[in-house]
Amino acid sequence: MRMAVFSVVTIAILLILWLDWPQIRAKSKRDKVAFITLLLIGWLLSLLDLPNTPGPVLVLKTIFKPFRGWVE
């Protein structure tokens, strides 16, 4: 699972760069930075063993713990 996610995401990112970069190059610096940052975040996260890494679900569970009793 882990290697599959990483390899597929890497291929997808390379494809996106290959196809979209010619259009991005003409745009402002802000657009370029936003584009590259998004791809970089996606790529770095795909390095993790995602299903077993604590993340947003745990954060939200902790935040909304006080309300849990209302629906239990």
Place this chain on the structure above:
Amino acid sequence: MLDKGKISAVQMSLLLYPTVLATSFLSMPSLAAQYAQNDLWMTGILSSFFGLLTIYVATRLHDLFPKESIIQQSERVIGVLPGKIIGILFFIFYIHVTGMIVRMYTEFVSGQYLFKTPPLLIIFIIVLLSSIAVRGGIETLARCAVIFTPILMFSLLFLLLLFPSFDVRNIFPILSHGIIPVLKASALPQSWVSELFFISFLLPHLTDPKKGRKWGFLTLGAIVLSIIYMNLITLLLLGSDTANKTYPILVVFRYISLAGIFENLESLLLAMWIVGNFIKISLFLYVASISFAQTLRLSDYRPSVFPLGILVIVFSLWDIPNFSKLGEHLRYVAPFEIPLVMVLIPVLILIIARLRGIRTSKR
């Protein structure tokens, strides 16, 4: 405006209907029945409250700041920096919820139909398809909705073929456990209905913005009627067994057998599920990319759609090892998370706008 596309109020309505119902309708009756037992059909009526509120707030904000979405409105009302923080919050929330929807979609397709296909492939294909649609702009999405939403709505009528098997006694006794279990059961539909707040991102594209509120409320009416209809049919057919099923609507569709012709209709359900979720995921991804581009004031939203698609894939896997963890999140966290972002924050922004004395601007 980032996307120059124009849609009609009816198209907006057809986009919003699957956005609320596409993922939720499958498991809705059993989640409601676990709290409300045989009063589950009432949850639809009670859940309309947040829908009314969120449509009213979104259209009021659009009256104050025409042609703007909630991201730009919040920057105007509470200042640039707090507005940006809210924009980033909205953006992360939308990407996370999109990931959750993709995961729910995949769990059903791989768990009930495509047993041998790797779930990752199902995730990638739907996200790729939605990203391509989103890059086409709001008009492309609206035209997809015009074709697909009627398929979703009319397929639900096939449930009426079960008419001979209905047992009306399953409804009684009404409210034997009081109103509290029904209120608890409507917490989840409540949160789905508050997704109608997406009207805020669609109103700027309407050819006739005055009709926005009317069609918003009509959509809400259609959604509430559909919720009551599906809950009632499941209850009439399955009775007290409803609560034990993971996907009661799937069970109900499998039960259809008429004259040796209408059989194995669960394949129709899969078709409904795919077209409905395609619209839903596309609209969520569209809203996420628009809020990303508006928060960072980018010149175009299209280049960020595919990178956001990758983030959606990441969020659909992150911290969800199995289906039960997803179910726990949907049951105990989503009923508070979604209304917080979709109802509470917009209500606060509207109240602040009122207190600051912002009147309808004529621009």
